[in-house]
Amino acid sequence: MKKSIFLGTLAVAGLAAGLASAQTLADVQARGSLKCGSNEGLAGFAFPDANGNMQGFDVALCRAIAAATLGDAQAVEFVPLTSQTRFTALAAGEVDVLVRNSTWTFTRDNDLGLDFVGVNYYDGQGFMVRKDLGVSSARELDGATVCIQTGTTTELNLADFFRVNAISYEPVPVATNAEGQQQYLAGACDVYTTDISGLAATRATFENAGDHVILPEVVSKEPLGPVVRHGDNAWGDIVRWTLFALLAAEEHEITSANVREIASAATDNPEINRMLGTEGELGQKLGLSSDWIVNVISSVGNYGEIFEAYIGENTPVGLARGLNAQWTNGGLMYAMPFN
Amino acid sequence: MADMTGTPRDTFRLSQLLYDARYRSMTIQVIAAMLLMLSLAWLVDNTVQNLAALGKDFSFRFLWTTAGYDINQQIIPFSSQDTHARAALVGILNTLLVAFMGCILATVIGVLAGVLRLSKNFVVAGIMTFYVEAMRNTPLLIWILIVFAVMTEATPQPRDFREGGGASMILWDSVAISNRGVFVPKPLWGEGSGLVVAVFLLSIAAIFILRRVARKRQEQTGEQLPVFRLSLALFFIPALLAFFVMGQPITLEMPELGGFNFVGGIQIRNSLIALWLALSLYTSAFIAEIVRSGILAVSRGQTEAAFALGMQPNRTMQLVILPQALRVIIPPLISQFLNLTKNSSLALAVGYMDVRSTLGGITINQTGREIEGILLLGTFYLIVSLIISSAMNYYNSSVKLKER
């Protein structure tokens, strides 16, 4: 990087490090930091604090991957990507992993040369309206003006929903969530539609959040998850199992507070022992240290902790676990066994 | 050019290609052409390889597949079941619409501001200077965002037009200014309205003929006809007569409050208005400077000479200064129009569905056809700008001073 900045300018002819496909882990470790494609700003999921440090639900997954691979959750460079540039940037190798509330779809998984490796948030597209409109179902929205973010899957879902239900609407495209919020609050649109998590995050910041309701209809499945380049399966495994480690830790009630203590000696649960490296050598099979999960959990916490810290019910975003609860609690979050 | 005598024609040496002025430029051009070809081939080859690596191909078939998204601002009908090509066309028309409206408004404001900036009135000139400097020295994107935010925040929302909402429609309940746009009455063309329109068009043609006749007459006899009053009468009376004779075929559909929004009438959306205003205000500042310097470029002696001939100040402006100033003003003015058209691609910021947002935005995003999409987009803008600049070249050559 250091020298190619300079030479790169001069060498349009393409003097730059070749990207062999199967060595992302080696690259990350050689660089000493993880390049994580992130949102430019989405409340609860990725946002900068006053010192410029990124925070958020998606950001925490990036930090978890950094903790797993480098043992240091802060060794992450966040590359802001727009919804239009995110996949090209990943495919071009500008980032190692993309955690930017991206929906897992067939086309994206197969056409774009990318691999979705898991789901860190099960979302769905919903609608938010003012309470005093007296609307209780999206089917009553005939003739409504709908604010919608361009460049996402929501446009297609919206058009389909209204066409299938044979009701008319007027789309008002907006470029960013902030703009959509402004338009909606000013009354320039009756309805704001995006992923329900986004709606909740947006509503949370209103002066009078109670004046707005999110309608019960969920018009699409939006499984959001981390994405890696197709072809580097070893790296995909690392990201996938980091995510599973976060989930399994919550299942086994391993938290950032007690992980060191649990890892200090073997317990009577063999899966916990394998995860925390007190038994077997799972970490080495991924090319990581044996205490990789200890690093992950001690620095970012388990899935439940992350959820509660950034988007849970006690935060301004105020999301319920819902589909994102553990499978033991009726949710969809299900870590594959660490055997 | 040097001494050519005695140069035998048959002894051509290879070194002449480089050292002989007759051949050298040819050599250089051939080498340049070869280098250009090579580098183009290199680019194309890279592209082919990269596309193959990603498993993509190069094809415009995506244009004929279903778009799947809706567009709010449409000059021709469009639904989500139409093709991407039609979506692109809708976008092109929207671009041309805002560019056209922008050019007109920018010229009007710009000329006004440019002339007022020359005013002796210290307050007026000061305001105009402030306006021009503020507009010119701040990025257009910020202006678009600011105007859009003003439009959304400062105008009432449709629900305020209900009983007790505090907002009301203007012009006898025919026009509603809301933060979703301006709603104006929509003409409904009944039976016989064609005749009214035809009469109206004919009377406009008659006005032009009248002006020509009047000018000829003045040149021959020195007599002046009351052209302005006659034109005004021609403009209104025949069309109104036809309108009432045919039994008022054209009616207006008034916008009314419906369930969520106004229904009926024509909605001029906020995104269009904001983009239009911001583009016009920004460009008008540049036009004001062009107009000002154009007027200043006409030498003072011209005015004095006209006064010496006994001309009135307004006739002087009309017959002496403006024709000369226009020669200076028009070429940069047209390139400002070109800039405005290109800048309309910032529509993205306010969600106006121009060609950048439809073809270059949603379509590319959904089909993953970046190369094809951006190629088409670039071609469109290129064609528009070539048309505008050839119009400028035509004008330039027609007003060029014939010097000898």
Add this chain to the structure above:
Amino acid sequence: MSNQSTVAFVRREILPPAPPPPGQAGVVKWMRENLFSSVTNTLLTILSIYLIWSVLSAIMPWTLNGIWAAGSLSECREIRDARGLESAACWAVINERWLQLLFGFYPTDDRLLSSLFYADQLAAAGGLEAVFGAGSNATDRIAFVNAMKAELSNLTIFFFGYWRPLVAVLLLVVAVAPILYASLPRGMLLFSLAYPFIGVFLFWGGSVWGPVMVALGIVASLYIGRFVAAGYGMLGGGLAAVAAFIIIFLNPLPFIDHGGLFPLLPHVKGLAASVIPLGLPAIPSDQFGGFMLAIIIGTSGIVLSLPIGILLALGRQSNMPFIRWVCVTFIEVIRGVPLIVWLFVASTLLKYFLPPGSSFDALLRVIILVTLFASAYIAEVVRGGLAALPKGQYEAADSLGLDYWKSMQLIVLPQALKISIPGIVNTFIGLFKDTTLVVFVGLRDPLGLTNAIRATSEWNGIYWELYIFVALLFFTFCFFMSRYSMYLERKLQTDRR
């Protein structure tokens, strides 16, 4: 004598000038002549004053009642309600985030900050190397830095934490001054030539030997070119310089399956860096942001596009039809398509055109496309300058027997470029304003940062204050540049008279 007595009165001293009648002097006269000379003028004056009053009365209370100390928008609203104000700006967001708007996420020099202002705690934490050294834990480091920054004022951080971009911008002003003001000593131009390397070193950091070696490499190729030109003419010299450049910087030999010493530069650089390791911490370009980004993109775009633009302008005037055709096509294509489309080319298409596997970071791609974009506009400006030269200058150069490059270099370009400077400055202002468009390709320009700031729960829903701050930043910069360009235009007019 007797005559004298018949005269009743002779004034012996000059009368003091009488004051003009009321209404013909001072403020009243001035107002009558300028503001109320006719009915229309009076109307205009009244209308303008009303306009000023209504705008100011709408904006001023909001601005002046602004709240400067608050931690979040809701706190601002509480303070506003507590003071019983109807509307008040929440300037607190600027107060808290202005460093971010200026520099984006560009890292501060935490070593310097902590050793200057936080020495006790640094010592307690185990000294500089324990906190910031190679083996240190980033999590602890960030906790340490956050605690330190919470104590330091933003101004301290501005001056000491961001000294690298600050020094770089100051030196930029020094480097540009001799170009803009002809009265400064010509020796300063040498510094202007060296500045690009100094600037890159300060902004990006890394080993000092990188920029030094590149500069040496360029100088070497130029000297080789000049040496060859002495024997084989300008064209041969140019080709030799390009060939030397390629051998020094690129590695052309792998194309023909031959390794070896090439490229020279990294080898020499590695050697120098191992002997004398000098440098600043390297900062990758995706951490660049804010107003600094606009300055970097704008300046490097213009500087890099100048040579290309001049060549294009010369090509457009060339009497070789093919060259002319290529230049015209290039200029028209670039100018015909909006910058935003070119930026999308940079962010999505450029990687298709380059050999598989090569990659640039986003900032570099944007700079490349912005350079190409600006060069077309510069070409038109320079063409204007070339066209403005009297034909006699060209003919005089020809009659002296100068060849094409010599006549351009010695006679035509010096004059033409001088005329073109105002146009170049105007192009720069335009380009500088257009850098805001990079927000659409995901770079963190000031407008993009306003979005990021709004994404935090504290500042969600704040617009005007941020927009106004960004607008004022750009306005100040562009306004003074445009004043300068006007001054220059006037000066050139008098010069040529």
